[in-house]
Amino acid sequence: MKTSNSTWKKWLRGVFAGSLALTVAACSGGGQADSGTGGQSGEQAQPAASGEPQKLVIYTARDKNIFEIVLPKFKEKYPDIEVETYEMGAQQILERVRAEKANPQADFWWGGTQSALSTAAEEGLLEPYKPTFADKIPDLYKDPQDRWYGEMLLPEVIMFNSQALKKEEAPQDWDDLLDPKYKDKIVIRNVLPSGTMRTIYAAMIYRQGPDTPEKGYEWLKKLDANTKEYTQDPTQLYLKLDRQEGVISLWNLQDIMIQSKQNNHPYDFVYPKSGAPILVDGVGIVKGAKNIDAAKKFYEFLFSPEIAAQLAKERYQFPSRTDISKDELPDFMKNLELKPLELDWNVMASKEKEWMQYWDENIKGKSKK
Incomplete structure (x- = not known):
């Protein structure tokens, strides 16, 4: 998807073009950021003018295998939202969001460890948001103040x-x-x-x-x-x-x-x-997000039972939602006991x-x- 104004073109020089045709060198929960990725702290993304497409900027530690399922479906449902994704490890996302606190460049954090998200929440880096599915996520896998929610479980x-x-x-x-x-x-x-x-x-x-x-x-x-x-x-x-x-x-x-x-x-x-x-792999909205409405739409879409079931079947993702039918899960997932370390x-x-x-x-x- 194309960048819609000159400010973003300048800020994104040398990084991934914000497109569904992503070049990915990361893996789930642990990818490495591209060495060219870097925002200028003094340059600020401008909100879309009236009539222009909305924008959604995602920092993610997720893999291309996930993008190719989720993003096209999201675009189909919300054709007026332009999505730009930037890939890095979960710890690197924390460091980046922390560095950009005074001038946030991302809207949505997709793919973070419980430790990283909890740290970000305590540092005031995440926006509280209680999604419609909040009661379907066990307390163990979400922040009590709704600053982050676990999307999936990673043994x-x-x-x-x-x-x-x-x-x-x-x-x-x-x-x-x-x-x-x-x-x-x-x-x-x-x-x-x-x-x-x-x-x-x-x-x-x-x-x-x-x-x-x-x-x-x-x-x-x-x-x-x-x-x-x-x-x-x-x-x-x-x-x-x-x-x-x-x-x-x-x-x-x-x-x-x-x-x-x-x-x-x-x-x-x-x-x-x-x-x-x-490990609870979760998400959160960045505090001060410039495109918070788009971020909330993506939040709800990502956790929908349809997407959760599809990611379980096709990408072996253990959903955190408790209301996903076992019939929608792959066989190995039905029979595997997830015994946690205390x-x-x-x-x-x-x-x-x-x-x-x-x-x-x-x-x-x-x-x-």
Whole structure:
């Protein structure tokens, strides 16, 4: 979709053209922003003049596989709304929205971890909005002040190359990853830019005891010792796994299913016996959004039962809505027990930055013997 005025053309120079024909280098929950993406803090998007198309600017950590279902249907229902999307990891969205607080450039945040969205809410970066489906979302998966709602559930599991390992040969639980037999068989997507990986690593620290993160750091040191490489982005992660330069990773279940079932990668998963961090991937309206009416329309559309059921069937997305019929879900989803790790997400949100900074500065790549 074309940019409608010169101010936007200037601001968007060198970035993705806001179009449904998107070039995507990100994955669900953990994509990397294009290096050319960047707004000028002094330049402000102007509201559409009367009679001109409405605009909706979305910052997203979601994948092209989702866009190609949702956006054309939204455009069909609302042909007068021009949508522009900018892709980056969930943590990068938080940092960008925070930096633009005085002059918001986005209207809608699509694809954020519970930790990132909770942090944004507490910093006054999200606009309260109670959608029509509010009572269909469990309290566990939404903000009590309606500043964000979980769109889907993302179990974080152990991923492996099924051509290199049989399922019973793969790690069956988190602590199994530390077994010396898996040394140099593990590849990890770079942690800091990825909401998915930050959640997994923070959960690994929490489960050792949140009041004594040193135990969690020791656990991560042992994992680091078994880790062959940290890849720059999901694309590189997939290449390493395909080439068997590493055969085990940690990733979200939805993307594993998409990559294996639709993109023909030789991937399978183990749901950890002790339980998994179930990341709530959510949305929110940016505080001070210039196109808030369009943002609310997209909010309601995205959570509609029709779209939720279609994304479950075609993109293996676990819906957060409780009123989606099981008949509308794929077979593997009906039979899989989503056993969660017991985590205090408020503690996770408050400690994640500190924990991840320590990991990055003191553990990453430093544990090889």
